[in-house]
Amino acid sequence: MNIADLRKSYEKAELSESASQADPLKQFDQWLNEAIQSEVPEPNAMTLATVGSDLRPSTRIVLIKGFDERGIVWYTNYGSRKGQELAGNPFAALQFHWVELERVVRIQGLVEKVSDEESDRYFHSRPLDSRIGAWASPQSQVINGRGVLVANAAKYGAQFLLKPPRPPHWGGYRLKPDTWEFWQGRKSRLHDRLRYSLPPTNGDAAWLRERLAP
Known part of the structure; x- marks a missing residue:
């Protein structure tokens, strides 16, 4: 076509x-x-x-x-x-x-x-995974692979548990x-x-x- x-x-x-x-x-x-x-x-x-x-x-x-x-x-x-x-x-x-x-x-x-x-x-008011994601993603920056995001999410999830603060x-x-x-x-x-x-x-x-x- x-x-x-x-x-x-x-x-x-x-x-x-x-x-x-x-x-x-x-x-x-x-x-x-x-x-x-x-x-x-x-x-x-x-x-x-x-x-x-x-x-x-x-x-x-x-x-x-x-x-x-x-x-x-x-x-x-x-x-x-x-x-x-x-x-x-x-x-x-x-x-x-x-x-x-x-x-x-x-x-x-x-x-x-x-x-x-x-x-x-x-x-x-956001879901917990979205709040952790705001910490985990260095948005628009070049990263070596998806593993960077997964590792960051695990890191900040362990650090903040159920109460992540808003990132600055x-x-x-x-x-x-x-x-x-x-x-x-x-x-x-x-x-x-x-x-x-x-x-x-x-x-x-x-x-x-x-x-x-x-």
């Missing part, structure tokens, strides 16, 4: 200005809940894009762990590639792709670390959106795209909602 011949007609739903929320956070909450209720695979998975000091972008999949008016939250190793890139350039982009619903959400904004209290609270190199990030885009697939490639952006002014300005050509 020629990969260029793969086609799909998107015909499941539409996204109109009149039927969408004026607040993008409410629109996101609605779509995320619909993805969860539709039992799409891993509705909480999102692509995180960062840019390094060499100006080369990189992406990876992370899991959303919370969201509110302050932003979108996930947790990771601060010493990982994404952590190092965010330390040098705190702007990032997120993308959700719910294939079965023919929907995409793109979010851009400034990233900051969450408080130690938030990171501690989430860390201690592990915690949460929060992206504060300044731009949202909601994409709904439509027939004949005439997709619906609504972008929400904040005007470059101070204060509690309302979101500007605009339709983009597909």
Whole structure:
């Protein structure tokens, strides 16, 4: 099969200005809940894009762990590639792709670390093996083999038993959106795209909602 011949007609739903929320956070909450209720695979998975000091972008999949008016939250190793890139350039982009619903959400904004209290609270809610794993994995570093991870997990499991503390190199990030885009697939490639952006002014300005050509 020629990969260029793969086609799909998107015909499941539409996204109109009149039927969408004026607040993008409410629109996101609605779509995320619909993805969860539709039992799409891993509705909480999102692509995180960062840019390094060499100006080369990189992406990876992370899991959303919370969201509110302050932003979108996930947790990771601060010493990982994404952590190092965010330390040098705190702007990032997120993308959700719910294939079965023919929907995409793109979010851009400034990233900051969450408080130690938030990171501690989430860390201690994780399963024990995940908490040990946060100690065992020198994320993004070159290792000699999987045996390194297994040995590290055994080492820290014996050291901390059932109560591993949160590693100082592990915690949460929060992206504060300044731009949202909601994409709904439509027939004949005439997709619906609504972008929400904040005007470059101070204060509690309302979101500007605009339709983009597909």
